[in-house]
Amino acid sequence: MLPLGLSMLWETVDPEAALRERFGFDSLDAVTDWATKALDTTWGIAVAACPRMVISDQNAILWVASDRGDLVVKWSGARERFGSLDASTRLLRSLADRGIPVAAPLTAPDGLDRVVLDGPSGELSVTVLPELSGDWLDVTDRAAVLSAGACLAEVHQALGSLGAGDAFEAGPREPAPAPAGGSTAPRSGELTQTISDWLATRDHQLAPEASRRLRSLLSGAPELDDEPQLVHNDFRAANILTRDSTVVGVLDLDEVRVEHRVHDLAKASVYLGTRFTAWQPTSGDVRQALRAGYESVRPLSPAEACWFEILVVWQGLHAIPRGNDPAGWASAV
Structure with missing residues (x-):
């Protein structure tokens, strides 16, 4: 399991600096505040805690305890990849429907599996998945x-x-x-x-x-x-x-x-x-x-x-x- 708190997935850089420079958040607490509002507004999910987050290049993964169980929120700030990320997220649902053990995205009320939201320093392409255990x-x-x-x-x-x-x-x-x-x-x-x-x-x-x-x-x-x-x-x-x-x-x-x-x-x-x-x-x-x-x-x-x-x-x-x-x-x- 990845460590609690904020960490880098593979890069040897300071995660707090990467969080500020890449996404505009001052701390994991600031991420938790943003995610709590975003998940409530967009998915109707009540967040209890965000114990873990990792950063990889222009992408981030946030673990969330919620009223719908343990979730993973993934986002990317690489706008040039938003189209391909939409497609790969749709593939998750298609694979899940065919019995492949993947995490099918939680659909927002508007029917989307991935949503573009405003972050502190730019748009983020966001999807919410159930956490798989293993x-x-x-x-x-x-x-x-x-x-x-x-x-x-x-x-x-x-x-x-x-x-x-x-x-x-x-x-x-x-x-x-x-x-x-x-x-x-x-x-x-x-x-x-x-x-x-x-x-x-x-x-x-x-x-x-x-x-x-x-x-x-x-x-x-x-x-x-x-x-x-x-x-x-x-x-x-x-x-x-x-x-x-x-x-x-x-x-x-x-x-x-x-x-x-x-x-x-x-x-x-x-x-x-x-x-x-x-x-x-x-x-x-x-x-x-x-x-x-x-x-x-x-x-x-x-x-x-x-x-x-x-x-x-x-x-x-x-x-x-x-x-x-x-x-x-x-x-x-």
Whole structure:
């Protein structure tokens, strides 16, 4: 569980300063006053306390005890993302309707799942969710990892039944940390060219043997026989809750994008064990367990299996930090 009071999710900056500079609040008490009025006025929710808040870039999460139970209030001050956040919030409800363990948003009386409200220093895009209870995924628990793999396949199946929609703005085509534009994923021919270009111009040779292996794998890559669709794009321990080795909650669909499903599985395989400031590579045994769980629900085609290996290596190369590498990302890839 994250600490009580105000904290940063992953940045090493003063949270009080970040709260003032990014959102215009002087303190957590000021946030509590604002949230109490906003939830009462907009959702008809009576707030009893706000014991915990975390900040991540231009986004914040506030835990609320209320007359409707324990809630989570999420907001963003990044106005350029308001459209995509509206779309990802609607996806939560659609996934919940299809039996995926996500927190369906509480609808405001006007029928909206996400509302733009005035904050002290600008507009905030706000949604209110029930708090899901569970423990973050422990990648040393093989049964839990198998459950996570099966759950990811179920998420893909549910998302595959939905269209991206005209308002949906997908994330980047490449596994870079910062989101970017682009509404469609590349076909395998384009993906081959993208990876080839990356190897030629952006590979820092932090793991030369892995780079050579990626070139070799890419040279024999088959046509990928899978249509791009909506995928989670951030499926890892910090966004997976478990209880008794079973997934009971999938969090954070804010990074949803259009991509090949095998690409999402490969990314999850590389980053599965990461949590906030604790970033370490995923072992081969854990990657195998995640894939086995996934294929218990949705087996990969032969072409997808080839691309899975390619994309795991590519994602692994992207994950290697420049400079010190105490977690051993280079050796892992």
